[in-house]
Structure formats: structure tokens, C-alpha cells
Amino acid sequence: MSEQLVATLERYVEERKDSFIASLQQFLRHKSISAQNIGMEECALFLSDTMKSLGIETKILRREGAFPVVYGELKNPSATKTLLIYGHYDVQPPEPIELWDSDPFEPVIRDGKIYARGATDDKGNLWATIMAVKSLRDNEVEIPINLKFFFEGEEEIGSPNFKAYMEENKELLSANYTILCDRGIHESGRPQMYLGHKGIMSAEVKVKGAKRDVHSGQAPFIPNAAWQLVWLLNKLKNENEQIMIPGYYDDVLEPSAEDIALMEKIPFDKHEYCDIYGIRDILPGNDGVDALTSLLFTPTATINGLTAGYQGKGNKTIVPNEASVKLDFRFVKNQDPVKCAEMIRQYLQDQYNGEIEIDLGDVRTPSKVSAKAEIVQVSIEAAKEVYKQDPVVWPMLDGAGPMGLFGEILDAPAIIIGLGAPFAFANTHAPNENIGVEDYLNGIKLMAVIYYRYGKRGEA
Incomplete structure (x- = not known):
């Protein structure tokens, strides 16, 4: 059934790609700049209304002094597994405006890419996760899991109310695993996922004379x-x-044998990396697994x-x-x-x-999920089917985020799957942010297959 489903989705998404692109462009027109409190309520309502139109039971969660969270749920009475999808609808400020080649909030397509603020971070990723629901339902394919969505509006300002929202809605958000759809595919064009991230703390030190x-x-x-x-x-x-x-x-902790095995399969050319960022050498001065160990661990x-x-x-x-x-x-x-x-x-x-x-x-806190975890194996299998090539699986993300809280508060360990443009070319947080049209459409198919495969995995 899985191969047949992929073929069905490929045909369906190709036939309706103009509609899928237009709906994402409409979402991208909503400014939702959390740092400046511009358009946040309007964007949350638009997202909520869209999810409701897809048959997702949706409510807006609120707390004083915070931007709203859009929560959605698809219930399947016979399902034994629950998957939580996380994303954020807020975006970075577009400045400096003069460096954009087009209006950051009037998405345009150039050379197969959609240019707009939030295209990859994170509206394109987010939109693909709910369009995947539409794709399955339009083809009368049962979603064999309980599926939940948690879309916040404060990620770009450090998610100050994220933990409180989770603690206040712990039962509502309960799940077996969490998928964060953020970032993009690998620069090689292969699908990409991350099984953890570093912890982080900001600090300010002031001395006086x-x-x-x-x-x-x-x-x-x-x-x-x-x-x-x-x-x-x-x-x-x-x-x-x-x-x-x-x-x-x-x-x-030193990287485990599993971590090293994953890093050995990650395509990394330090000379290409140096060219992209305009540096003579990376700080460790080494290459391959040694360089990636320095980056991630x-x-x-x-x-x-x-x-x-x-x-x-x-x-x-x-x-x-x-x-x-x-x-x-x-x-x-x-x-x-x-x-x-x-x-x-x-x-x-x-x-x-x-x-x-x-x-x-x-x-x-840092977060990490084993490559042997069921959701990881499902996601790898789905990526192979949709992209026709092996995904790049990172044992860790060099950055930090809220992944650890899903495991700590909800006991729903999280992984990241990138559906957007490659990080080196997406212009994330910069002028001319973009997402490839094919990246976005493939993201819809990938998430649909994951929803289906996760529910069916283990069945006789």
C-alpha cells in the first residue's frame, strides 16, 4: 500500500500544485512579525480557519501577555499511536527592506523558488504538514494515527511562553513522538533530518570602572x-x-558508535563549506567525521x-x-x-x-533520540520512498531549540525534519528568504507518507 500511496500522492500533488502554491502564498502574505507585534492575531486566525476547513478540530490557546498558539487535532478512535507536529507561524522582521529583490510579504516565484519572509522559516514547513492532511483525505486514505498540531507564535523571539503553554496543556498535547518541521533539505538535494540538538543559554556580562x-x-x-x-x-x-x-x-559524552556511523554518511566537504562562508579554513582545521564531531558534540x-x-x-x-x-x-x-x-x-x-x-x-537542555526509535525509522523509510534517495540523518543539530521540552514535559521525544530550502541557500533570517517549489511539494508528500506509515508500522 505504501508504494501505491506514494504514486497516488505524486499524481495528486502534481495535478494540484498551482493550488498548493497559491495557498502557501496566501499564508506568506500575513506578516506575523512577533518581534514587532505585527499581524500576529490575524495570522493565527487565518491558520486556525484553514485547519478547520481541512477537517482538523482546532482551537486557539491563550495566556496573558503571550501570542496565541494554534492547536489542532485529528482523532482516530481505533488508533494506538499519537504524533504531535510542531511549527511556528511567526517570522523574523524583514529589514533591511532595500536588500530584497521583491516585497517580502508579496511572495513571488523566480527560478523555481518562492521568495518571501517565512518561506522556509517556518511557514513553508508548517503549511506542508497540514496540506499533507488534505492530500490524504482528498484521496480517501485513512490517517491511522491520532494527529496533533502545536503551532506557536513566539519562536523568533525565543519562545518565552513555550514551556508554560506545554505545562498548562500537558494532557491535550500528549503524544508518543513529536516532529518539528523546520530548516530544509540537504545542500545535495537529499532529504534531511536531525535527531537532537544542543542546549543553550544566553548571557550578558557588564563590568564597571x-x-x-x-x-x-x-x-x-x-x-x-x-x-x-x-x-x-x-x-x-x-x-x-x-x-x-x-x-x-x-x-x-563522546559520540557513540551509532552517532559515528551516522556522521560517516553525512556529505561534508570543508572546502565547499569554506567557499560558501568565505573563510580560509574551519576552526578545528580537520575534516570528515572529526570536523562533524567538533560541530555537534x-x-x-x-x-x-x-x-x-x-x-x-x-x-x-x-x-x-x-x-x-x-x-x-x-x-x-x-x-x-x-x-x-x-x-x-x-x-x-x-x-x-x-x-x-x-x-x-x-x-x-540538550535533546537526543536514537536512530533506532520507531519515528526515526518510519521517517527514513518515508523519505527514501518520496525522494528516491537516502536521507541525510544528523545525530544532532549544531543549534538549539525547544526539542528537549517535548521529552521532558510530554514524554514525546522530538526529531526535526527539514522540508524547506537548503540552509546554505535559504537566506533564513536574511533578505530574499526562499523555498524551492519542489521542496515544498515534496514536503507535503513526505509528511503524508509519515502519517500513514507510522500508524501502519508493526501491523501484521
Whole structure:
């Protein structure tokens, strides 16, 4: 039945591709910029109405001070499995507008790609998951699982209410597994999925010297906050990219044999990578599995921005009295982010002999699912059928996100499946964001096959 289903979906999606494209374009016209509180309610209502029109039982979840979550459910009384689909309907601000080749909220097609803000991140991905429902129902194919959808509106501002929404609706959201549809296919054109991600914590550190900026003639007497901060940061991480906090790596897990086997199959050419990003070499200086191990299984401490002293035209001869840095710390599996946060705070305080403010943000824990998990095997099999080639399966994502909370709160471990444009070319968060028309249409077919295959797997 699975091969027959794929053939049916291929014919159906091809016959109706203009309609599928038009419906995504309509979704993309809704601005839904969470950082600026533009169009959020209108977009949530549009999404909810569309889901209802597809026969999905839908409600809007609300909490004070938060943008709404659009929840949907398809119940199958005979089903023994439940799958939760996560996505987000909010998008990044489009600025700088002048660098777009077309209106970011009037989607256009050029060279087989749909250009608009949110095309890949995450509206194209999200839309494919619900169009998959339409595709199965229009072809009178029973969806043999209970299927739930959780679409939030705050991902692009750090999901401040995500955990609370999950805790308040724990029973409603209960499932066996979760699929996050975000990011895109691999640059090689192969389908792509991620079985986990790093944890993360943002931080801001501020050091203070004199009570005001001072004439730089007094530099021999007055502590320079900018230099003090530079010296402090130099103690945090060395030139070999190693975090200098004692005991920081004690709990870090080495990649397993399963992880190494997956990485051996990931196409990675460091020279091509360097060309894409305009660098001479990657920091580890190695290649292949060794490079990917560094990328996926190494904790990081990253300076995101530095602020100190005068930044205007010309020069201003002062000793800055204040300097600050914004950082992010990424954690890997087996590290306890709460423990790491306290180690970071204590280390910075111990290393600085002066007035210092340390503001640590909320932590997100690392997440990981085994390649042997049922949902992973189903997704791999479905990807092979739809794309006619093996998927690229990453044991981890180098980034961070909410995946860990699905396992922690709902006991519904999560994986990521990319349905959008390849990350290197999607212009995610940048001007001219895009999704390939074929990427989007294949995403519809892939998710439909996953819904069907997951329910049928294990049947006699």
C-alpha cells in the first residue's frame, strides 16, 4: 500500500500544485512579525480557519501577555499511536527592506523558488504538514494515527511562553513522538533530518570602572572597563577554542558508535563549506567525521556582541567606564545546563576583581533520540520512498531549540525534519528568504507518507 500511496500522492500533488502554491502564498502574505507585534492575531486566525476547513478540530490557546498558539487535532478512535507536529507561524522582521529583490510579504516565484519572509522559516514547513492532511483525505486514505498540531507564535523571539503553554496543556498535547518541521533539505538535494540538538543559554556580562568616562590622559590611573572586559573574556576561552572553566567538560559524552556511523554518511566537504562562508579554513582545521564531531558534540562559548566607549565618527579620547558583552553558551548531551550556568557565573565572579553584573538567561537542555526509535525509522523509510534517495540523518543539530521540552514535559521525544530550502541557500533570517517549489511539494508528500506509515508500522 505504501508504494501505491506514494504514486497516488505524486499524481495528486502534481495535478494540484498551482493550488498548493497559491495557498502557501496566501499564508506568506500575513506578516506575523512577533518581534514587532505585527499581524500576529490575524495570522493565527487565518491558520486556525484553514485547519478547520481541512477537517482538523482546532482551537486557539491563550495566556496573558503571550501570542496565541494554534492547536489542532485529528482523532482516530481505533488508533494506538499519537504524533504531535510542531511549527511556528511567526517570522523574523524583514529589514533591511532595500536588500530584497521583491516585497517580502508579496511572495513571488523566480527560478523555481518562492521568495518571501517565512518561506522556509517556518511557514513553508508548517503549511506542508497540514496540506499533507488534505492530500490524504482528498484521496480517501485513512490517517491511522491520532494527529496533533502545536503551532506557536513566539519562536523568533525565543519562545518565552513555550514551556508554560506545554505545562498548562500537558494532557491535550500528549503524544508518543513529536516532529518539528523546520530548516530544509540537504545542500545535495537529499532529504534531511536531525535527531537532537544542543542546549543553550544566553548571557550578558557588564563590568564597571570609574563613575563616569574619564579623559584618556588619566589612563595610567583609571581602570579601563573595555580592557578589563577583554582580559576577562580571554580567561573564559583560549585560542584553541577551549572553555577554561575547571571541570566544564567533565560530563560531556563522546559520540557513540551509532552517532559515528551516522556522521560517516553525512556529505561534508570543508572546502565547499569554506567557499560558501568565505573563510580560509574551519576552526578545528580537520575534516570528515572529526570536523562533524567538533560541530555537534562540543560545548561552545560565543561572543555575540561587544559594547564599550565611543562608537561615533572620529575619535573621542576617553577611558570608558563601562563595557558589556552578549554571549551564548551551547551545551551538549549529558551536560546539566543549570549546573553549567552556575559554573559560568562563579568562574566569572572569581576571575574579575571589580564591579561586575552577570545576567544569565533561561536555559534549554540538550535533546537526543536514537536512530533506532520507531519515528526515526518510519521517517527514513518515508523519505527514501518520496525522494528516491537516502536521507541525510544528523545525530544532532549544531543549534538549539525547544526539542528537549517535548521529552521532558510530554514524554514525546522530538526529531526535526527539514522540508524547506537548503540552509546554505535559504537566506533564513536574511533578505530574499526562499523555498524551492519542489521542496515544498515534496514536503507535503513526505509528511503524508509519515502519517500513514507510522500508524501502519508493526501491523501484521
